[in-house]
Amino acid sequence: MRRQTIRDLAKAAGVSISTASNALNGTGRTNAETIERVKRVAEEIGFRPNALARGLLTKRSHAIGMLTNDTYGRLTLPMAAGVSEVLVDHGLSVFLCATNNDPRLARLHLETLLDRQVDGIIFTATRLDLKPPPELAKLSIPVVYAFAEGPADSISFFPDDAQGARLAVEHLQALGRSRILHITGPEDYLAVRVRAKAYRECVGPKAEVLYGDWSEEWGHEAIQQIFARGDARPDAIFCGNDEIARGVIDALRDKELAVPADIAVVGFDNWEVISRQTRPPLTTIDMELKEIGHQAGLAILSLTKGETVPTGITRLPCRLIARQSCGGPPD
Amino acid sequence: MRRQTIRDLAKAAGVSISTASNALNGTGRTNAETIERVKRVAEEIGFRPNALARGLLTKRSHAIGMLTNDTYGRLTLPMAAGVSEVLVDHGLSVFLCATNNDPRLARLHLETLLDRQVDGIIFTATRLDLKPPPELAKLSIPVVYAFAEGPADSISFFPDDAQGARLAVEHLQALGRSRILHITGPEDYLAVRVRAKAYRECVGPKAEVLYGDWSEEWGHEAIQQIFARGDARPDAIFCGNDEIARGVIDALRDKELAVPADIAVVGFDNWEVISRQTRPPLTTIDMELKEIGHQAGLAILSLTKGETVPTGITRLPCRLIARQSCGGPPD
């Protein structure tokens, strides 16, 4: 059956179109019982306003675009969930656009989004230092960057990598560990450098950082290197991500060293498929990606309402998830 | 600056609004050089049609909704990527709606999608036997089910679990293994039963299935059970997913059994973070989720164009990814 229009509603409720509209939206001056009646009839005949028509007139589509550079990887997805969670109750829908790191595709998606009159755009990436498409800066609609750094005077949300690193190191120190090593990912990642710096500041002169790739394999190999050269053995290792940590733990077991008794291990990411399954389960740093999504969603929400939001980078705190790889949860 | 409308375009090109529209869309009768001129001017002034206005009139929004029951899990996302990939070049955008298994949220999203006049809906789930919301069946717009079974006469796309299981078992048999065990997930999963059945048919009377949960932990424990009872040891294990396979491999290493020399192992899912990182890397079955997304996208595309698509369940073939856990890739 044909969808009911406001014209049908007006006729069924015995009022004019404008009155029907006013009654539903609470605009204009309308008698209380008229409002009541219109709403009841609307419910009865199943009237729901056409979002296209409404958007055309109000110039607000109540939709936003989410532009992500990867094919729905593990970093962007919790963020997308966070964004969506915040927005759904405000009637905002999300267009998901995976650019797959292809500039042509990014432009194509962007144009389509603009044609659809989206109220705003959230750009997310898999790397903090990945440059967002420059076209974004020139748009007249609000843009928010999540896990990516926008141009000057834009609004960006980051995990606080330095604080996360401190959290890890200080946790180890509080447990009495002093010879703490840092095995991490490639040095050309911004996050890697930020964390390494914070680590160095906490640990002092004895700090030592081993850069490699993000794999379990590298965690393994790093342990071989350490033990091959045979100088003073560390009593704790802070790893750049959970995969490396898993490799480290496995390598230590092969060497018949006990975790955490001999060496404590902390990971980064709290990627549960790994961190819960290591033996012992991994104490790690959670970047609270969903919370980043929440904040980005709230920011875009405020902006579309015309409210102002402070510009610049907001670093959101990480959280330590205590499991058994450092000596058991506080408990 | 204000967005250019077709009125601006018409004025700039010195033609009427209707001519401008006809020229751009190739409708009506229009002189070749007029078309050329209008298009050039459109490019110059940066005119792009307002999708809302167009959709209002044509009753086709060129957008579809993707309803997924989980919070952006690892199964639905590759599918979403596949859908988007196929549709973007046809100008269709995708609203991503995560219902988080909450019926209230599902209804809310569905209503919003209908208000937005989407041209179709793709429903995806994390389990084949999860019942989609019944409201979907009654819609007047096309609906396609991916990784979920719709009602009779609907259109569904599944991975071919039986074929996938056969692929695994036959691969092992071709490598000369004969005592093949199956360690898998909970029996109340449809996919688990289908795979187990196919496994039994391939292996014959010596078949043995151990049901548990989807965890690495269970893979571990299953190996303990097998060896505790001490009868003839298997020479190959077909696992229900990669996590179980990883647990199995680790447990075998603890028992100083060589993989694949003593026992070959095959996984299921090709979840790369696991399957590439086991030692040795895991031979496994890929469900080709992205391809399922492609097919679902193509189906919805045809349907929105009014073409007909055969109803029923289409099972798409799985693919064997040969790594080292069965005796090395063909290389």
Add this chain to the structure above:
DNA sequence: AGATGTAGATAAAACCTTTTATCAGAAATA
């Protein structure tokens, strides 16, 4: 009584596009 104010309702314009029906003029036909 006449002027003023107010509550409640409404007609009509606006948003931007596509599409139908109409029109003017040129070319072809009778």
Add this chain to the structure above:
DNA sequence: TATTTCTGATAAAAGGTTTTATCTACATCT
């Protein structure tokens, strides 16, 4: 020459909503 056919262009309607300005009753005030 008068009539028909055809090309190319256009005015106007339509789509479903919000909003502005207008209108009618009726109550209040002087």
